[in-house]
Amino acid sequence: MNEIESATDDEHESAPSVAADVATNSPVSGDPALTVRNLEKTYDSGENAVHAVDDVSFSVEHGSVVGLLGPNGAGKTTIIKSVLGLVTPDAGDILVDGIGIDERRSARYDRVGATLEGARNIYWKLSVRENMEFFASLQGIHPKTARDRHDAYLELLDLADRASTPVNELSRGMKQKASIACVLAREPSILFLDEPTLGLDVRASEILSAELLRLSGDEGKTVVISSHDMDVIQEVCDRVIILHDGRVISDSSVDELIDLFQTKAYQVAVTIDDPDELHEHLAPRYDISDWTVTDRTVSFEVTVPDGERLYDLIGDLQTTGAVPVSIEDVEPDMKDAYLHLTETTEERP
Ligand SMILES: Nc1ncnc2c1ncn2[C@@H]1O[C@H](COP(=O)(O)OP(=O)(O)OP(=O)(O)O)[C@@H](O)[C@H]1O
Incomplete structure (x- = not known):
């Protein structure tokens, strides 16, 4: 990875995307899209130990949009990175379509795509389009056949005139859009979006929200979104899981949650x-x-x-x-x- 600049800050110095195997999404089983069971993660040890994820369990049904919320340090990113294989949990199971990701790594690689905070999921020395083509090709999608779709995403995210610009020359908000464009280009069945609206202007946030609703509603994609942007969460999520100090303190539909505190x-x-x-x-x-x-x-x-x-x-x-x-x-x-x-x-x- 010497020629290509990317950023993974964790234990696994893997490629910046979870897409590593060439494969296509297989048909959906009767299992939830994602199951997280009794997940545990402690960083460091002794007096420096941080119990980042403490016995977290939840599942996400196909086609749903679930918000992962919590104050800073609640454990959201650690959970997302555990699903992506960028952090190794100490205990617990992660199943994608009912298949344990330890059993078959491709279960994760085939189906899960993610944006990471600060556009760390893409290569900064490649142009926006090159990144999109690269990630699509990892998924077995030929760049030529995907061209129209990529053009549509570039247009949608207002990046068409930046398609040939290397990512490191883009503004923060544009990098964020490029990162979203790449995860969409991979066409995963489960999308993890870590703080996707960070740095986006109001219009771009609205466009993203509408696209997420379309992807789940029309294409049956499953979306897990971690965000501090409550407007976006309320608009796009069916359900929200709230974490605090590494534990799940609430797991309910958006309407139930609002009613509860009504x-x-x-x-x-x-x-x-x-x-x-x-x-x-x-x-x-x-x-x-x-x-x-x-x-x-x-x-x-x-x-x-x-x-x-x-x-x-x-x-x-x-x-x-x-x-x-x-x-x-x-x-x-x-x-x-x-x-x-x-x-x-x-x-x-
Ligand atoms: N690589 C690491 N080494 C040591 N501690 C870490 C590491 N990554 C995260 N932590 C700690 O684990 C806890 C959970 O962090 P995490 O990033 O998962 O929370 P978060 O909910 O995503 O927070 P934020 O909303 O600020 O992004 C925090 O106390 C954090 O300091």
């Missing part, structure tokens, strides 16, 4: 002669935040355990002479649910 929150605006008096009356009774007074208009957010309590609030507003101007639902989103979950885990001993 407190009823309302944005309220009222007019009143004496805002201070109103605050004195409400503060001990309700969970109130973002109290803002502009002339005689007071706006605030109130969180109530159920709809009934909202009626109490309206009664209390009337008692104090406040005239409601507007009361609107505040919809919780993935970000609220995620923060709630990771913060409450943080507080536990």
Whole structure:
């Protein structure tokens, strides 16, 4: 690998992609696309030991889009690299389409494609198109037959005029796009995307989200995406697995996760002669935040355990002479649910 610059930072000095064998994707079995069972990984030893992955188990069904979330250092990348063979786990099993990757290395190489943070999955001295052709050819896809598809991806990712540019001359966001283009060019059945929207502008993120939805919806591809970008996660994922300190602390659908933490929150605006008096009356009774007074208009957010309590609030507003101007639902989103979950885990001993 002396002529080609690439970056793998881990134990295995392998090629920067998991594609090493020439093979085609075989038909899908009845097994999940990916099964991770009791995975363990500790880096270093003694007092420097870091238990990065602690008994992690999950499976991913074919055609689903699963988010792997967690604060910095939660173990996401270690799990992804274990699946890719860039890190050797201490214990546990990884099965692709029901086949243990230790049993048959090609089970992984044939089916799994990944982008790694910082575009470490591609060769920086090759041009974007050369990279795409190289990774496609490892998968047994002839560059000529794939040309139209590669052109379409270059167009989609706004890289067409950079197709002949060596990757190391691209901006960070363009490198990221090139890395995504290469994993798409390989046409794997399972895509692992580690922080794919890092460095992408809003438009590129939207394009990527739409493409991931199309790949899973129309082509039945399985996608595992690790990201801190909650908007993208909420938009594309069916399910999210949340990690904390190397352990899975939540594994549920996006809707379930949001519902779980659904407190009823309302944005309220009222007019009143004496805002201070109103605050004195409400503060001990309700969970109130973002109290803002502009002339005689007071706006605030109130969180109530159920709809009934909202009626109490309206009664209390009337008692104090406040005239409601507007009361609107505040919809919780993935970000609220995620923060709630990771913060409450943080507080536990
Ligand atoms: N090569 C390594 N040597 C030693 N410790 C490591 C190594 N790689 C990761 N770690 C440690 O393992 C833990 C998990 O790291 P990992 O990169 O898997 O987390 P992550 O969830 O991907 O974090 P981030 O969101 O910051 O990318 C961290 O404490 C990290 O410092």
